[in-house]
Amino acid sequence: MKMKNRGYRIKQSKSDKLKICLLSYRSNPHCGGQGVYIRHLSRSLKDLGHHVEVISGPPFPQLDSDIQLHRLMNLDLYNPDQLFRTPSLNELKNPINLMEWLSVSTMGFPEPFTFGCRVFNYLHTKTNHFDIIHDNQSLSYGIQALSKRFPLIATIHHPMTVDRQIAVKSAPNFYRKCQQLRWYSFVGMQKRVARSLSHIVTVSKCSAKDISQSFKMNIQHFRIAPNGINTNLFYPIPQIKRIPYRLITTNSADTPLKGLKYLLEAVHTIRQNRPIELYVVGSPKKDGMIEYLVKQMNLSQSVHFLGRITDKAFVEHYAQASIAVVPSLYEGFGLPAGEAMACGIPVISTTGGALPEVIGDAGMLIPPANTKALINAICYFMDHPDDASKIGEAGYQRVHRLFTWKQSAEKTVEVYREAIACFGK
Numbered sequence: 001m002k003m004k005n006r007g008y009r010i011k012q013s014k015s016d017k018l019k020i021c022l023l024s025y026r027s028n029p030h031c032g033g034q035g036v037y038i039r040h041l042s043r044s045l046k047d048l049g050h051h052v053e054v055i056s057g058p059p060f061p062q063l064d065s066d067i068q069l070h071r072l073m074n075l076d077l078y079n080p081d082q083l084f085r086t087p088s089l090n091e092l093k094n095p096i097n098l099m100e101w102l103s104v105s106t107m108g109f110p111e112p113f114t115f116g117c118r119v120f121n122y123l124h125t126k127t128n129h130f131d132i133i134h135d136n137q138s139l140s141y142g143i144q145a146l147s148k149r150f151p152l153i154a155t156i157h158h159p160m161t162v163d164r165q166i167a168v169k170s171a172p173n174f175y176r177k178c179q180q181l182r183w184y185s186f187v188g189m190q191k192r193v194a195r196s197l198s199h200i201v202t203v204s205k206c207s208a209k210d211i212s213q214s215f216k217m218n219i220q221h222f223r224i225a226p227n228g229i230n231t232n233l234f235y236p237i238p239q240i241k242r243i244p245y246r247l248i249t250t251n252s253a254d255t256p257l258k259g260l261k262y263l264l265e266a267v268h269t270i271r272q273n274r275p276i277e278l279y280v281v282g283s284p285k286k287d288g289m290i291e292y293l294v295k296q297m298n299l300s301q302s303v304h305f306l307g308r309i310t311d312k313a314f315v316e317h318y319a320q321a322s323i324a325v326v327p328s329l330y331e332g333f334g335l336p337a338g339e340a341m342a343c344g345i346p347v348i349s350t351t352g353g354a355l356p357e358v359i360g361d362a363g364m365l366i367p368p369a370n371t372k373a374l375i376n377a378i379c380y381f382m383d384h385p386d387d388a389s390k391i392g393e394a395g396y397q398r399v400h401r402l403f404t405w406k407q408s409a410e411k412t413v414e415v416y417r418e419a420i421a422c423f424g425k
Contacts, residue, residue: 016417017049017050017051018050018051018131018132018413018416018420019050019051019129019130019131019132020045020050020051020052020053020130020131020132020134020416021053021054021055021123021129021130021132021133021134022038022041022042022052022053022054022055022134022136023054023055023056023115023119023133023134023135023136023138023143024037024038024054024055024056024057024061024136024137024138025056025057025111025112025115025116025136025137025138025140026056026057026058026059026111026115027039027054027056027057027059027060027061027136028059028061033157033227033333033335034136034137035059035061035062036230036335037136037155037157037227038054038056038061038063038136039061039062039063040228040230040405040408041405041408041409041412042054042061042063042064042067043063043064043067043405044228044405044406044408044409045409045412045413046064046066046067047406047409048406048409048410048413050413052067052068053067053068053069053070053130054067054068054069054070055069055070055072055119055122055123056069056070056071056072057071057072057073057074057111057115057118058071058073058074058076058079059079070122072115072118072119072122074097074100074111074114074115074118075087075091075097075100075101075104077100077101077104078111084104087101096114096117096118099113099114099117100114106182107179107182107183108182108183108185108186109183109184109185109186110186111138112137112138112139112140112186112189112190113140113141113142113186113189114140115138115140115142116138116140116141116142116143116144116145117140117141117142118142119138119142119143119146120142120143120145120146121142123146123150124145124146124149127149127150130150131151131416131420132150132151132152132153132416132419132420133146133147133150133151133152133153134152134153134154134155134201134412134416135152135153135154135155136154136155137154137155137156137157137190138154139154139156139189139190139193139194140189140190140193141189141193143193144192144193144196144197147196147197150423151416151419151420151423152197152419153197153198153199153200153201153415153416153419154193154194154197154200154201155200155201155202155203156194156200156201156202156207156211156332157202157203157207157332157333158202158203158207158210158211158330158331158332158333158353158354159207159210159211159214159215159332160184160186160187160190161187161214161215162210162214162257162330162353163184163255163257164180164181164184164187166255166256166257166329166330167180167183167184167255167256167257168180168181169256170256170289190215191214191215191216194211194215194217195215195216195217197221198221198419198422198423199221199223199415199418199419200217200221200222200223201222201223201224201225201412201415202222202223202224202225202332203224203225203226203227203332203333203354204224204226204332204333204353204354204357204358205224205354205357206332206353206354206356206357207332207333207353207354208222208224210353223411223414223415223418224411225408225411225412225415226333226357226402226403226407226408226411227333227335227338227403227405227408228403228404228405228406228407228408228409229335229338229339229341229342229399229403229404229405230339230342230405231342231399231400231404233311233314233315234314234315234318234339234340234342234343235315235342235343235344236319236343236344236396237315237316237319237343240316240319240320241320242319242320242321242322242345243277243320243321243322244322244382244385245274245275245276245277245322245382246276246277246278246279246320246321246322246323247263247267247276247277247278247279247321247322247323247324247325247378248278248279248280248281248317248318248321248323248324248325248340248345249263249278249279249280249281249324249325249326249327249336250280250281250282250326250336250339251280251281251282251284251290256289256329257328257329257330258327258328258329259327259328259329259350259352259368259369260280260290260327261289261290261293262327262369262370262371262374263278263325263327263374264278264290264293264294264297264299264303265293265297265371265374266371266374266375266378267299267302267303268297268299269371269375270375270378270379271299271302274379274382276302276378277302277303277304278302278303278304279304279306279317279321280303280304280305280306281306281309281314281317282305282306282307283305283307283308284305315343318339318340318343318345319343319345321345322345322346322381322382322385322388323345323346323347323348323378323381323382323388324336324337324340324343324345324346324347324348325347325348325349325374325378326340326347326348326349326350326355327350327368327374328349328350328352328353328355328368329350329352329368329369330352330353330368331352331353331354331355332353332354333354333357333358334349334353334354334355334358334359337349337355337358337359337363338358338399338403340395341358341359341362341363341392341395341396341398341399342395342396342399342400343396344392344393344395344396345392345395346363346364346381346388346389346391346392346395347359347362347363347364347391347392347395348363348364348366348374348377348378348381349363349364349365349366350365350366350367350368350369350370351365351366351367351368352368358403359395360398361394362391362394362395362397362398363391363394363395364377364380364381364391
């Protein structure tokens with residue numbers, strides 16, 4: 001079915017208020033960037049005067065009470081409280097649930113695909129309910145089908161091909177490599193769907209370039225709307241004194257892409273001469289590589305995993321630390337870097353992906369996967385506290401100048417209007 005353009009889609013003014021539907025196949029509010037993105041983008045779009053609703057699979061985002069959340073339940077097989085549970089026969093009568101369970105049972109990751117099926121079933125008859133659909137990186141066939149009925153754009157934060165490449169390379173043996181290839185088998189679908197959409201939002205120039213090359217897409221399809229930083233949550237606390245030799249890093253995903261391995265190696269070397277401590281916001285996978293490295297290097301007294309912490313505790317840990325480190329091998333944007341800068345803490349970051357776009361000249365940049373460079377940078381800040389303090393202030397100013405959610409929402413709305421104007425042409 002091909003929809004005809006409604007009149008206001010042809011001639012729009014910047015004051016037109018839009019009815020926006022944000023889609024996110026999973027939106028964990030405590031770890032990873034998807035829940036953060038949905039929460040703050042929805043809030044800022046609402047503050048601009050638009051009507052916003054969110055459709056999400058579990059885990060669900062934390063939204064403000066004036067933003068409607070539609071919960072699309074799946075089997076929730078990755079819930080840590082019931083990890084890889086066996087569904088009931090009644091649940092498996094649903095064909096989408098059956099596909100989901102079979103895929104997980106064969107080491108796949110079906111959530112983007114099955115979310116697309118569910119959201120298509122939910123939305124395909126509601127063609128007059130929204131002016132624009134905005135998909136947050138599920139890029140599934142159901143999304144592709146909806147794009148024939150609604151103006152639709154998608155956000156791609158960074159190319160998942162990078163995650164796949166690093167995960168396969170880091171796998172210790174052939175069996176594990178095959179596991180990783182199976183897990184990332186959804187990437188082929190995402191490439192095909194992305195190429196069918198008229199507009200893609202991404203969060204940095206680096207991501208636009210890398211996605212266009214990896215997905216074999218014309219870069220003209222991309223529009224850049226950098227993430228914002230929640231400066232109401234992340235801010236300096238001058239009354240809390242920074243503790244010398246204390247580092248902080250965020251490792252929510254616990255994957256090789258995040259580069260924590262190299263930071264642990266640096267801490268292991270530095271602690272031979274200095275009383276260094278590392279606080280990690282996040283938890284390592286049970287019996288995973290990070291746990292193994294901590295035990296192998298006898299770092300349990302120097303490295304502290306904070307797990308899931310409150311917002312108040314998060315900003316207090318930033319206030320206590322003397323240096324924040326972002327050791328990622330690649331980031332499409334780098335929210336932890338921006339959050340640390342907003343707290344006025346000096347940041348050491350790799351040049352992986354878009355991190356230099358976020359850091360600019362307001363932090364120390366080093367090559368990714370380089371333990372020696374990490375050691376040198378950390379020791380320099382420890383030995384030159386005045387320089388570290390100046391860098392921390394520069395980072396604070398940069399975030400407030402360039403990275404607000406209001407700016408991100410305004411740029412995203414510009415893309416909405418472009419997509420609406422060209423729909424059906």
